[in-house]
Amino acid sequence: MKKTAKRIWLCVLMLAVLFGAVVQSGCGAKSEAMAMDSVGMTTSSNGMSYMADDMYYEEEVMVEESAAEAPMMEEGQMVGGSANETAGQTQKLILNIYINMTVENPSTAMSEIIAYAQNAGGYLLSSEDYYNAENNTGGAWVTVRVPSGSSQAMEEYLESIGDIDSSSAHADDVTGEYYDLQARIEQGELEVETLEELLTQCTTVEEVLLVRDQLSRAQSDLEGMKGRMRVLNELTGYDTIEIYLEPIYNVVNVDDGDRLITGSEFALGLSQGFENSVRGFVNGCANFVIFLTENLLQLMVWALIALCIFLIIRRIIRKSHKRKLERLEAKRALLEAQKAAQTENKQE
Numbered sequence: 001m002k003k004t005a006k007r008i009w010l011c012v013l014m015l016a017v018l019f020g021a022v023v024q025s026g027c028g029a030k031s032e033a034m035a036m037d038s039v040g041m042t043t044s045s046n047g048m049s050y051m052a053d054d055m056y057y058e059e060e061v062m063v064e065e066s067a068a069e070a071p072m073m074e075e076g077q078m079v080g081g082s083a084n085e086t087a088g089q090t091q092k093l094i095l096n097i098y099i100n101m102t103v104e105n106p107s108t109a110m111s112e113i114i115a116y117a118q119n120a121g122g123y124l125l126s127s128e129d130y131y132n133a134e135n136n137t138g139g140a141w142v143t144v145r146v147p148s149g150s151s152q153a154m155e156e157y158l159e160s161i162g163d164i165d166s167s168s169a170h171a172d173d174v175t176g177e178y179y180d181l182q183a184r185i186e187q188g189e190l191e192v193e194t195l196e197e198l199l200t201q202c203t204t205v206e207e208v209l210l211v212r213d214q215l216s217r218a219q220s221d222l223e224g225m226k227g228r229m230r231v232l233n234e235l236t237g238y239d240t241i242e243i244y245l246e247p248i249y250n251v252v253n254v255d256d257g258d259r260l261i262t263g264s265e266f267a268l269g270l271s272q273g274f275e276n277s278v279r280g281f282v283n284g285c286a287n288f289v290i291f292l293t294e295n296l297l298q299l300m301v302w303a304l305i306a307l308c309i310f311l312i313i314r315r316i317i318r319k320s321h322k323r324k325l326e327r328l329e330a331k332r333a334l335l336e337a338q339k340a341a342q343t344e345n346k347q348e
Contacts, residue, residue, distance in 0.1 A: 089175065089179050090175075091173065091175050092173070092174050092175045092178040092232065092236045093148075093171045093172065093173055093174070093175075093236060094171065094172040094174060094235045094236055095148070095151065095169065095170075095171045095239040095240070096169065096170045096171075096239075096240045096242070097151055097155075097167065097168070097169045097170075097239060097240065097241045097242070098167065098168050098169070098170075098242050098244075099155070099158065099164060099166070099167045099241065099242070099243045099244070100164070100165045100166045100167070100243075100244045100246070101158060101162045101163060101164045101165055101243065101244070101245060101246070102162055102163045102165055102245075102246050102247070102248055103161060103162035103163075103245055103246075103247065103248070104162070104247070104248055105131070105133065105247070106129070106131040106138070106139045106140035106245035106246065106247055107129050107131045107133070107140060109140070109161055109162060109245050110127060110129055110140045110141075110142045110245060112161060113142055113144065113158070113161075113243060114127065114142060114144065116154070116157055117144035117145070117146050117154070117241075120146050120147065120150055120153070120154070121146070121147045121150075122144055122145045122146035122147060122150075122238060123144070123145055124142070124143075124144055125143040125144060125145055125240065126142070126143045127140070127141065127142040127143065128140060128141055128142075131245075131247060135268075135271065136247050136249065136268070137247070137275075138247070139244065139245050139246045139247060140244075140245045141242070141243060141244045141245060142242075142243050142245070143240065143241070143242045143243070144240075144241055144243075145238035145239065145240050145241070146238060146239055146241065147237065147238060147239075148236065148237055148238060148239050149239075150239070151239040151241060154239075154241060155167070158243065162245070165246075174232060174235075174236065177232070178229075178232050178236070181225060181228060181229055181232070182229070184225055185222065185225050185226060185229060188218060188221055188222035188225060189222060191218045191222075192215065192218050192219055192222055195211055195214055195215040195218055196215065198211050199211045199212060199215060249272055
């Protein structure tokens with residue numbers, strides 16, 4: 001029994017050591033994943049600055065190509081440009097705000113939000129209304145743009161028409177790109193003016209064709225940079241606010257002794273209860289599957305460790321039982337031999 005207990009304690013000790021190793025490796029993997037997520041967020045934030053729009057991307061490519069093809073500025077001009085860029089220019093931010101809120105009537109609230117944004121100098125970007133007033137189901141979402149700096153007043157207005165459940169904001173700093181593009185535009189305009197003046201001085205057809213080709217290229221590059229500048233002015237001049245509107249799900253209450261619950265209230269309570277039950281079941285299953293997926297490797301390792309320990313303990317217990325049975329059989333044989341010897345002595 002002492003040897004069996006020692007072996008079991010040894011297995012438990014091995015399990016504790018393995019547990020510590022797995023936990024340590026899990027923490028290291030988690031920290032690495034967090035670092036990767038932070039890198040991914042940085043990449044995502046850079047993507048957000050261009051609003052994931054193909055038109056913006058094409059304009060950016062045109063700007064980069066124009067910068068590569070444009071002639072180099074003189075040394076004095078480069079120094080002056082750097083001084084202007086670092087001389088305390090106004091910061092240019094692209095601000096995106098996401099809000100989830102609860103209101104009595106999402107359709108009415110959406111109309112009020114659009115009207116408020118327009119009165120504040122903004123405009124509607126997109127919206128969708130799928131609220132069913134009869135069953136008090138569904139909701140609405142709306143995306144508006146308001147002048148930069150007025151988003152705080154917009155949030156205060158939203159608090160007056162409903163309850164803000166959650167809100168988040170994401171800002172991209174495009175100050176460097178903005179003023180660098182501004183300097184390139186000034187350089188491009190100077191190049192176009194120079195080529196136009198040079199075109200008037202050409203005397204041969206070959207000279208005219210050569211200068212005109214250069215002028216066409218310079219004008220195309222300049223238009224591309226101006227288009228990107230218009231995009232940046234639009235994105236930095238307005239704050240984008242995306243709002244998701246949910247209705248208030250009232251719990252059916254019946255006054256004690258004053259009145260009976262009506263049929264519509266009973267049906268509404270049943271539908272809301274069933275909907276909440278289905279939602280909770282689906283969300284629970286989804287969260288469980290996500291948990292298994294995220295911890296699949298660790299769960300497999302633990303299952304393998306538990307199986308090995310179970311087999312070792314079972315083998316130890318079986319050997320212990322086997323030895324007990326052998327000792328009992330030996331004692332029984334000894335007793336039978338003694339009884340047989342006593343019987344023979346009595347007979348003699």
